[in-house]
Amino acid sequence: MSAETHSGNYYIPDPSPWPIILMVSLLTTLIGAALAMNGVGFGNFLVTGGLLLFGFLLYGWFRDVIGENLSDCYNKQVDASFRIGMFWFIASEVFFFLTFFGALYYIRAIAVPWLGGEGYLGPTNEILYGGTFEAMWPTSGPGELGGEFTPMGPWGIPAINTLLLLSSGATLTWAHWGLKVDNQKQLIWGLAATIALGLLFVVLQAYEYGHAYSELNLTLGTGGYGSTFYMLTGFHGFHVTMGAIMLIAILGRAMKSHFSAHNHFAFEAVAWYWHFVDVVWLGLFVFVYWL
Numbered sequence: 001m002s003a004e005t006h007s008g009n010y011y012i013p014d015p016s017p018w019p020i021i022l023m024v025s026l027l028t029t030l031i032g033a034a035l036a037m038n039g040v041g042f043g044n045f046l047v048t049g050g051l052l053l054f055g056f057l058l059y060g061w062f063r064d065v066i067g068e069n070l071s072d073c074y075n076k077q078v079d080a081s082f083r084i085g086m087f088w089f090i091a092s093e094v095f096f097f098l099t100f101f102g103a104l105y106y107i108r109a110i111a112v113p114w115l116g117g118e119g120y121l122g123p124t125n126e127i128l129y130g131g132t133f134e135a136m137w138p139t140s141g142p143g144e145l146g147g148e149f150t151p152m153g154p155w156g157i158p159a160i161n162t163l164l165l166l167s168s169g170a171t172l173t174w175a176h177w178g179l180k181v182d183n184q185k186q187l188i189w190g191l192a193a194t195i196a197l198g199l200l201f202v203v204l205q206a207y208e209y210g211h212a213y214s215e216l217n218l219t220l221g222t223g224g225y226g227s228t229f230y231m232l233t234g235f236h237g238f239h240v241t242m243g244a245i246m247l248i249a250i251l252g253r254a255m256k257s258h259f260s261a262h263n264h265f266a267f268e269a270v271a272w273y274w275h276f277v278d279v280v281w282l283g284l285f286v287f288v289y290w291l
């Protein structure tokens with residue numbers, strides 16, 4: 001992709017199809033997932049098609065941006081714009097997860113006690129449930145939606161995953177230290193270790209989901225606890241997967257010596273994102289699994 005630079009300090013990229021392709025791929029995937037969850041047969045095909053299109057998008061968009069960077073299309077103004085953009089992107093992600101943590105807090109601290117007969121709306125318990133619903137957490141709510149279930153404890157896989165993500169943050173920082181002193185070997189090995197730890201986290205998370213569905217009867221239909229559990233951990237798992245994909249792209253660039261001690265914002269941006277994912281997981285471990 002060619003680029004034009006005006007007045008030496010403002011970069012204008014050529015028209016790009018990737019934002020529209022991103023919109024189509026995400027919309028197709030989400031519609032397919034909704035249809036699949038409701039038993040519509042071709043929903044799985046839409047999900048597969050959307051994910052394949054998303055993979056093509058990542059390859060094409062990364063290729064174009066890397067080409068622009070290697071062609072010296074960027075300057076200090078562009079670098080500052082990238083940093084500001086990444087800051088606001090992560091800020092939006094913070095508020096994204098805060099909405100789900102807020103929903104969890106509302107259910108646990110307000111809705112469940114109220115339905116159990118506490119507070120000024122306490123008579124609702126007698127009127128609707130004849131005083132039979134007991135406020136406790138975790139719970140599937142009045143009517144025991146989804147049937148009896150066993151909650152997911154903090155130890156075992158969740159604790160192992162916590163150790164994996166914390167370790168991955170350390171290996172990524174170690175890789176960054178190597179990059180800042182132009183130690184190519186340390187950079188590559190640190191990135192490889194981070195990717196391996198992240199992918200192992202995703203594999204264990206998938207195993208945990210299978211265990212929850214098959215042996216604990218903990219599903220998306222298990223009332224408020226099940227829905228908040230899967231929404232929070234599921235979106236976090238998606239973010240870890242995307243972070244691992246971005247780290248793989250960064251590793252490929254590092255192996256081609258695309259970065260230097262003074263020019264490596266792409267690495268820094270992915271590192272910011274990865275550390276954010278680490279912090280979110282600590283909140284999940286404490287408030288979803290432990291407390």
